[in-house]
Amino acid sequence: MSDIFDTLAATAASQGPEAMLDALADSLCDRHRWHALFDLRLLQSRVGLGLPPTGDVGTLDEATRDKLDQASLAACREVGFPLLDEGHVAAGWMYLRAAAEPAEVSRRLAALARALPEDDEAATALLQEIVHVALWEGVDPALGIRLVIESQGTCNSITAYEQVVARLPAARQQAAAAVLVDHLHHEVFTALAADLARRGLAAADRIATAPSIIALLEAAGGLRDDPSFHVDVSHLQSVLRFARICTERPVLEKAWELAVYACRLPKEVTYPGDPPFDDVGNASRLFFAALLGRDREEALAFFQRAASPEHVQQGDALPADTLTYLLWRLDRPAEAVHIALARPSDSRMPSMFQAAGMLPSLIELAIKGDAVDALRDACRKRGDEITFAASYLTPVTSP
Numbered sequence: 001m002s003d004i005f006d007t008l009a010a011t012a013a014s015q016g017p018e019a020m021l022d023a024l025a026d027s028l029c030d031r032h033r034w035h036a037l038f039d040l041r042l043l044q045s046r047v048g049l050g051l052p053p054t055g056d057v058g059t060l061d062e063a064t065r066d067k068l069d070q071a072s073l074a075a076c077r078e079v080g081f082p083l084l085d086e087g088h089v090a091a092g093w094m095y096l097r098a099a100a101e102p103a104e105v106s107r108r109l110a111a112l113a114r115a116l117p118e119d120d121e122a123a124t125a126l127l128q129e130i131v132h133v134a135l136w137e138g139v140d141p142a143l144g145i146r147l148v149i150e151s152q153g154t155c156n157s158i159t160a161y162e163q164v165v166a167r168l169p170a171a172r173q174q175a176a177a178a179v180l181v182d183h184l185h186h187e188v189f190t191a192l193a194a195d196l197a198r199r200g201l202a203a204a205d206r207i208a209t210a211p212s213i214i215a216l217l218e219a220a221g222g223l224r225d226d227p228s229f230h231v232d233v234s235h236l237q238s239v240l241r242f243a244r245i246c247t248e249r250p251v252l253e254k255a256w257e258l259a260v261y262a263c264r265l266p267k268e269v270t271y272p273g274d275p276p277f278d279d280v281g282n283a284s285r286l287f288f289a290a291l292l293g294r295d296r297e298e299a300l301a302f303f304q305r306a307a308s309p310e311h312v313q314q315g316d317a318l319p320a321d322t323l324t325y326l327l328w329r330l331d332r333p334a335e336a337v338h339i340a341l342a343r344p345s346d347s348r349m350p351s352m353f354q355a356a357g358m359l360p361s362l363i364e365l366a367i368k369g370d371a372v373d374a375l376r377d378a379c380r381k382r383g384d385e386i387t388f389a390a391s392y393l394t395p396v397t398s399p
Helices: 004-015 017-030 034-048 062-085 089-096 102-114 121-136 141-152 154-163 170-199 204-209 213-219 233-245 249-263 280-291 296-307 318-329 333-341 362-368 372-382 385-390
Strands: none
Touching (some): 017 034, 034 062, 062 089, 102 141, 141 154, 154 170, 154 233, 170 233, 249 280, 318 333
């Protein structure tokens, strides 16, 4: 193999410096020297723009600065993706953080994860790097949660969701919440079917052909007075809480089944939730049922009672926000806006619906609910000049 330095010198003498740099770039690619290639690309971009190859470039005009920045981002992608594909996830992400579309990074991380061998120390370390970028860096929370489930179990995945995903806007939470709903649904369904078969509580053919948790419960007579439970109840209640963020019907169906299952659990193994979800199973059953078009009036009556002044503790916004969210999703904005305007103004902290951006703005509610005057009156009473002023601007398009 010829000495690279001799080759570069010969190329520079015969073809010029630019050809030499191109030859060096090809050589660095062939030898997978990605960090060096990045440095070279920055050098080439300087030379191409007529700037000094090293040192301070001084004050640049906007057009030149933009070209230099674009060249830097292109170099980040050129070296970051190969590093990622070769399993150097942390190093690749260092370049790709500001330069690449998260969807493409996610696709490659998922491919890396699928190819990991089992029971391999190096693979375990690489998996942790993938989880860090997917979950903790926010590239693909759903992928991160799935990998945590597979490698560390349900408990750790719920903790990770609480620590990382729950802080994200609703749209970024939904896929990760769906992963947990699907996982726990499968866990309950499998354990319940095995228990019914072991104890002979349902006909074998009904167990074998049951399409859902509901069908299994029906085959066993509901298990209402049965002390058994088939999942860690704290996991179940956490996932039912996370599932409120979801909007896809298949996910809501599974969440509703989990809630129905929770309703038959012995009282002594359940934990009270925050109002209006004190009884997590029953309140969740009604919440998801309403979103699925079932028992809507029963559900709304339940949440209306929970949001009434005599039932709400001072500063607790979750009951009103839950009812507002349901009424909005059920296309009843005229009712929703009045609930929202009556929401406690001294709430201790944002509810999950408010924090995740799941609630429409008061302007949207008022416009769609034909209650702009009522909104303006409420703004005067609350001293809310911003919303008052916004109500006179171009209306926000309602979804």
